Amino acid sequence: MSLKGKHLIDPNDFSLEEFKQIFDLADRIVEDRESFSSVCRGKILGTLFYEPSTRTRLSFESAMLRLGGTVLGFSDASTSSVSKGESIADTIRVLDAYADIVVMRHPKEGAPMLAAEYSRVPVINGGDGGHQHPTQTLTDLLTIRRLNGSLDNLTVAFCGDLKFGRTVHSLVSTLARYNSNKFVFISPAELRFPEHLKETLLEKHNIEIVETESLEEVINQVDILYMTRIQKERFFNEADYMRLKDSYILTRSKLANAKPDMLVMHPLPRVNEIAYDVDGDQRAAYFKQAELGIYARMALMALQLGVDVNVKGK
Amino acid sequence: MLKVNSINCGIVIDHITAGKGMKIFEKLKLAEADFPVVLLINVPSSKHGKKDIIKIENRIDLDLTMLGLIDPTLTVNIIENDEIVNKMHVSIPKEVQGMFKCKNPRCISNFDEYVTPKFELAHRNGKIRYRCSYCEELTSYSI
Numbered sequence: 078m079s080l081k082g083k084h085l086i087d088p089n090d091f092s093l094e095e096f097k098q099i100f101d102l103a104d105r106i107v108e109d110r111e112s113f114s115s116v117c118r119g120k121i122l123g124t125l126f127y128e129p130s131t132r133t134r135l136s137f138e139s140a141m142l143r144l145g146g147t148v149l150g151f152s153d154a155s156t157s158s159v160s161k162g163e164s165i166a167d168t169i170r171v172l173d174a175y176a177d178i179v180v181m182r183h184p185k186e187g188a189p190m191l192a193a194e195y196s197r198v199p200v201i202n203g204g205d206g207g208h209q210h211p212t213q214t215l216t217d218l219l220t221i222r223r224l225n226g227s228l229d230n231l232t233v234a235f236c237g238d239l240k241f242g243r244t245v246h247s248l249v250s251t252l253a254r255y256n257s258n259k260f261v262f263i264s265p266a267e268l269r270f271p272e273h274l275k276e277t278l279l280e281k282h283n284i285e286i287v288e289t290e291s292l293e294e295v296i297n298q299v300d301i302l303y304m305t306r307i308q309k310e311r312f313f314n315e316a317d318y319m320r321l322k323d324s325y326i327l328t329r330s331k332l333a334n335a336k337p338d339m340l341v342m343h344p345l346p347r348v349n350e351i352a353y354d355v356d357g358d359q360r361a362a363y364f365k366q367a368e369l370g371i372y373a374r375m376a377l378m379a380l381q382l383g384v385d386v387n388v389k390g391k
Numbered sequence: 392m393l394k395v396n397s398i399n400c401g402i403v404i405d406h407i408t409a410g411k412g413m414k415i416f417e418k419l420k421l422a423e424a425d426f427p428v429v430l431l432i433n434v435p436s437s438k439h440g441k442k443d444i445i446k447i448e449n450r451i452d453l454d455l456t457m458l459g460l461i462d463p464t465l466t467v468n469i470i471e472n473d474e475i476v477n478k479m480h481v482s483i484p485k486e487v488q489g490m491f492k493c494k495n496p497r498c499i500s501n502f503d504e505y506v507t508p509k510f511e512l513a514h515r516n517g518k519i520r521y522r523c524s525y526c527e528e529l530t531s532y533s534i
Contacts, residue, residue: 166505187499187525191506206497208526273529277522280513 081383084193086202088211088251096251100219102386103369103376107223110143112388113375117146120382123176124150125168125192126203127183132345132367133203133212137180140374144384149175166195173197178378180212181205199381207241213344214247215377216370221301223369224340224362228252234261236292236325237305237350239270244344245305246274253278259285261295265324267317268307292325297334302327304343304350304363328352332360342366395429395446402453403468404445409433411462412443418457419445426450457490459483460532483519485512491521495528 080095091099106113122141126134130152138148165183169192172179179196181189182203189202204210222228233252235245239262249270252258262270269288278284289295296302307322326349327341343351343363355361379386407415412432421428427448436442447453451469458465459481469477489507493500500508500523510521513529520529 164503164505165499166503183499184497185499185502186495186497186528187506187523188503190525191499191503205499206526208497273522273527276513276529277527 079383080377080380082199083381084196084200085211085377085381086190086193086200087209088214088247089254090211093254096215096218099215099373099376099380100222102380103219103372104223105386105390106372106375107369109390110372112390113144113379113386115145116379116384116386116388117141117144117382120144120146120178120384121176122146122148122150122378123172123179123198124148124152124203125172125179125181125183126150126152127154127181127188128204129153130182130203132370133182133210134180136367136370137201137203137212137374140371140378143371144375144379146177146378165191168192169196169200178382201377201381204243207243207246209247210243210344211247212374212377213244213370214251215373216366217244217248217303217342217344218251219369219373220342220362220366221340224365225300225338229256229258231255231300232259232261232298233301233303234263234292234295234299235270235303235305236263236327238268238307239264239305240268241308242305245270245303248303250274250278253282253284260287261299262286262288263290263292263295263325264288265290265321267321268324292327293331293334296331297336299335299339301340301342302335304341304347306343306346306348306350323349326350326352327355329354329358332358335360393431395431397473398446398448398470399473400451400471401446401448402451402455403447403470404455404458405442405466405468406436406439407443407445407465408462409439409441409443412445415443415458415461415465416445418461419453419455421445421447424450455481456484456487460487460490483512486510487521491530491532493523493526493528494530495523495526498523498526498528500525 173196178199180201180203183205186206186208188205193200309318339360340362341360416430429446431444433441467479468475488509500506509524513520513522520531
């Protein structure tokens, strides 16, 4: 079983065994990052960001630089040949000669899959529209595994924008593959988890899903509370955004009824959906989560590139 | 009763639900054909009351994949030397490429001309829908 040369477009592209391989390596890197600082020497990561991104792009760049590799790419489609009307298939067939591995973020859903069909090097989906964000899922799973100890038998609540929240779509479809996880979807009616994704889930897995509009009603039953931002950029009109943007705000007082070992997660950036007074609570895991994202991406790229990770530790 | 001769070589698409013959005629682009084609509509049928029939002479190499999408009850007879050499019941295709568009306005297949929309059949609760290979959105298909 090798991840060498594999694309990561959808979290379902990888088996749970392959996820474990990534997390085991990520754990090793967390413990002794220095020892991995040159495993990707001579390798180049191409970053094709057709949509603005700060943390995903910087997290990928940092991950490659920390592995000893280098980075090239664009972070604004308007300054690249894309603005001249070049197709994704053409762009990737040129870029795959410049880089050993590519991460693509694109506002159109399915764009990284199209790139993967034409690329000679591994393509990683860095987020495609409201569809999927598989490396955030790696980050989330690594966080849960390290802080909670298990990826099974969890009640996981997702709160906020479940319609356009690609991090939610990816994480739900992956957690459904582990044993006996239950989901609670908390959202306003307009931002409910998409019906087609729910149908796909129910087609494949025998899982329990509860849908509600009230965070307070369910917070005491939850092991993981995954908060999301209401994303302005996914709305077609401003009025809808303004009406829904403050639907859920998690405060320290609302955490009073939550389990003492519950984890509060968030893919970041947050706006106001988690009040700052939650940051000091022991259950707040979102900054740790962001940090672990680098390790998840380091492990992923090292395995996709097939470099030697049998480094001598301390 | 209208009389149409049998053909000795070609395709007979029979048992078409009355009213759908014209649609199939259009989708197979038979109006552009340079070979003989007959479309019969409202032909008396013992099973269904009436039906449509299409007879295509001297051609057996048409792509008939889409027939199952339009009318899964029809039958296709391949005729050679005055004999039916193959009688097929069409089925709803498990995979389709390029026959319709994904309904998701954010799907790359609606923007990049390089992409041929690809779908796989998604069955649930008796509904027939197609899942886009690119964005996973379900598109109901009816012609």
